Amino acid sequence: MTHSPSVPALVRGRRRALMPGALGLTALLTLSACGAGPDGGTSPEGAEATSSAPQGEVVAVATTTQLGSVLGQITDCVGTGSVAVMGPGDDPHDFSASSQQVAQMAGAEMVFANGLGLEAGLEAALSNAAADGATILEVAPELDPLPFTAVDGHDDHAGETAEEHAEHADEAEGDAHDGHDHGPLDPHVWMDAGRMAQAAEVMGEDLAQQTGEPRYADCGGEVKADLAEVDQQVAQILAEIPEDRRTLVTDHAAYNYLAEAYGLEVSGVVIPGGSTDAEPSSQELAALVDQIRDSGADALLTSVGAGSSTVQAVAQEVGDVPVVELYESGIGPAGSGAETYAEAMVFNARALADALT
Structure with a gap:
């Protein structure tokens, strides 16, 4: 299954210009003060999209559970809502959206996708959402993505800038191996908590620009700081x-x-x-x-x-x-101890350290 960019509204490898959303949902939102911690945010359950706020207050949608968790921290901080299309157990490589999820993406102010060919099964849904006026942002191209190599992760280029x-x-x-489904750049950016800290800043700034509400940028900065601490914690455990x-x-x-x-x-x-x-x-x-x-x-x-x-x-x-x-494909279900992106990364670090020490 070779990915080919088929959505004109998605600009691969760079930030696209923001466009007005279809429904102007910010007029419906009641905003409150920031306060989400590093483990806050959406924790989707099941294949159907789940929200971090009451129905009708959703301002943004994320495709993956990792992006959904980070986005949930930002919208919770502002006092609005967000949805993650995928849930625990969903494989982003072959996930396809339900009609309800397609409608949620089409009705959102913004849709945050991972990009770099990860969500091949969502191309049609994202295309429909863009055609209906939703602003689509691919996050991974914003995070200094690494190239795929013949053996990904092999230390052939260790220490490179x-x-x-x-x-x-x-x-x-x-x-690259002939079986690669992605392009020359690796889409699995969420396995580095430092890059996801950058993602929080990107998402907050773009929500602020899209909605005209500056608190999204402020909250994105707060979540960035939280995830930078998670990055340090993961590094300390793996050390x-x-x-x-x-x-x-x-x-x-x-x-x-x-x-x-x-x-x-x-x-x-x-x-x-x-x-x-x-x-x-x-x-x-x-x-x-x-x-x-x-x-x-x-x-x-x-x-x-x-x-x-x-x-x-x-x-x-x-x-x-x-x-x-x-927890690589997504965050964990309720009771797993990995119900947010932050928890999943700490879980992963501890599981790996326990096995190797």
Whole structure:
């Protein structure tokens, strides 16, 4: 499934000019003071979109649970509402929206999408929302995205600056595995809490420009500071992992940002490409098992609830490499301890540190 940008209103890789929303919902909103903490915001449950405020007060929609959680902190701070289209357990690579969710996107002032080819199943819905007058913003292109490499997250370019990473983008496009569903840039930006802190600022500023309410920018700055603290907490937890226990194999190429931000190395990927809907050949699996043994990989990462038989087969074949389940595809359901983006990132750090120390 190769992504091709088919939505004229979405500008890939740069901020698009803001346009008035279709319904002017801000006239309906009652605004209150800021006060959300780092764990505040939306915690969607199930496939249907869920809101952080009463029905009729929704000012913005996010596609993924991670963006929805951060957006929920911002709108809660201002006293308005937001919706996350996806819920816990939804895979953003193959998610498709219900008619109700399509209507929610079309009726919102703004829709925040991850972009960079992540939400291929939502292209038609986003196109319809843009045609109805909603402003669409792709967040990932705003966050200095990393290039895909032949083995994503591998320390081939460790220590590079963002500018040096950008210089390798063309090279990465040529080296990318044929099974990649995304373009030359990696869409999995949420695996770096520092980048999501930047996302909060971007979203707050754009909501302020769109609605004319400056408190969105102020609250975006507050959430940015909260998530910067989360970033530091994650870094401190992962710093406990010994230097000789930091080599990972992942279920799919979604952990480049985690590795780059927190000093880890990915030596192999089970499922080819940046999506979860590809399958490796028997030859690729055999080569990966050999690579894991040769590199001395310390853990095999997979997404909570993925239940990949391929991942389990690789782990069984290798024998002594633990399988660590992280909240990668989305935040967790109620009672999981990972119900917000901030909680999910701390959960992930602790799970990984516990497995490797």
